[in-house]
Amino acid sequence: MKFVDLNADYAHHKPEIDAAMARVIADGAYVRGRHVRQFESDFAALVGARFCVSCASGSDALYIALKALGLKAGDEVLTPAFSWIATAAAVTQAGGKPVFCDIERDSFTIDPAEIEARITSRTRGIIAVHLYGQSADMDRVMEIARRHDLWVIEDCAQAPLARFSGKPVGGFGDIATYSFYPTKNLGALGDAGSLTTQRADIAEFARAFADHGGKNQHVLEGVNSRMDGVQAAILSAKIPKLRAFNARRRRIAQGYDDRLGGLEGVQIPARRPHAEHVYHLYVVKSAARAPLQAALAAAGVPTAVQYPKPLPLYPAYRRFGHRPQDFPAACEAAARVVSLPLHPYLEESDVNRVAGVVLGHLKGRSHAESAA
Ligand SMILES: *Cc1c(COP(=O)(O)O)cnc(C)c1O
Numbered sequence: 001m002k003f004v005d006l007n008a009d010y011a012h013h014k015p016e017i018d019a020a021m022a023r024v025i026a027d028g029a030y031v032r033g034r035h036v037r038q039f040e041s042d043f044a045a046l047v048g049a050r051f052c053v054s055c056a057s058g059s060d061a062l063y064i065a066l067k068a069l070g071l072k073a074g075d076e077v078l079t080p081a082f083s084w085i086a087t088a089a090a091v092t093q094a095g096g097k098p099v100f101c102d103i104e105r106d107s108f109t110i111d112p113a114e115i116e117a118r119i120t121s122r123t124r125g126i127i128a129v130h131l132y133g134q135s136a137d138m139d140r141v142m143e144i145a146r147r148h149d150l151w152v153i154e155d156c157a158q159a160p161l162a163r164f165s166g167k168p169v170g171g172f173g174d175i176a177t178y179s180f181y182p183t184k185n186l187g188a189l190g191d192a193g194s195l196t197t198q199r200a201d202i203a204e205f206a207r208a209f210a211d212h213g214g215k216n217q218h219v220l221e222g223v224n225s226r227m228d229g230v231q232a233a234i235l236s237a238k239i240p241k242l243r244a245f246n247a248r249r250r251r252i253a254q255g256y257d258d259r260l261g262g263l264e265g266v267q268i269p270a271r272r273p274h275a276e277h278v279y280h281l282y283v284v285k286s287a288a289r290a291p292l293q294a295a296l297a298a299a300g301v302p303t304a305v306q307y308p309k310p311l312p313l314y315p316a317y318r319r320f321g322h323r324p325q326d327f328p329a330a331c332e333a334a335a336r337v338v339s340l341p342l343h344p345y346l347e348e349s350d351v352n353r354v355a356g357v358v359l360g361h362l363k364g365r366s367h368a369e370s371a372a
Helices: 006-027 034-047 058-068 086-093 112-118 138-148 200-209 229-260 289-298 315-320 328-336 348-371
Strands: 051-055 076-080 097-101 123-129 151-155 175-179 193-197 282-285 337-340
Touching: 006 034, 006 229, 034 051, 034 193, 034 229, 051 058, 051 200, 058 086, 058 151, 058 175, 058 193, 058 200, 076 086, 086 097, 086 123, 097 112, 097 315, 112 138, 123 138, 138 151, 193 200, 229 282, 229 348, 289 337, 289 348, 328 337
Parallel strands: 076 097, 076 123, 123 151, 151 175
Antiparallel strands: 051 193, 175 193, 282 337
């Protein structure tokens, strides 16, 4: 059993992917060009945005978004203490200071109360991450942002087409950023990313900034963060299937929920009400994670820990002097989370087998405890 199955994904999409690559090669449109423009229009339509600007990765999308919002040296950006490091690193690279906020224990997303508590005169904006495929509490995030005149970036790398309050994520803040890293819900065959926005000024800046200010125009000094034609054409070919693949992920998650819900010893992922989770990852919590992972590994079931430490406690952020007690919910998550295999090619028999190993392991432990 595989944790993610990139080979199966290629096999499934092979005719479309091979044809897309052949078209790009025939056109010689390797970097930017018409396939990239087509992708931008396809992706904007998919998520319901006015503008989509492509770039080289989800990390770059965050950096370009922060530049487009005019981040200056010393500006503070509120960002969750529990995410992939790209979210926070982009703030530093853009010249600002990431200010870490603890997360909600159930959803693993940024805690709005923490946002309020950490606002200062230097705060400019908030990055909300829709972690594991589930929306942050965008009602409260946007309400706080409006009250304090802050911009909002939604990091949608793990959650394309997830919904909150009847609306797709990415449509709440000023800018949404996406990653098309191969293992993401919408994955390329290499690195790629994009941002979407309703604001023409942001789209115009981002488009110029991601391509050195525009070829022979150089309206500003930017960076080389261009999308490859091959990746664009592959993504356009996969876009029509994303909804169905997210639905498969939800079905597999439901299968795990049905078999593992309500157990002593493992906690299934909470679902936010009035929202739709797209299960980039299926993450359970266990107070005895290491033995659970060992039992699964022994049965040939791969697992992963996303993520083993809150961001502010990594050496990269030692300069802020944070301690674990600053982020109790992120610390609890880091100590307990374990991701079970979840990808669109997993069969119901696989789900049963994983759940069976978990159940058997927990039963063995409770017997051992009652015998002791
Ligand atoms: C993957 C990811 C990114 C970065 O995307 P890359 O394409 O790998 O640069 C940013 N934020 C989150 C939450 C991610 O999961």
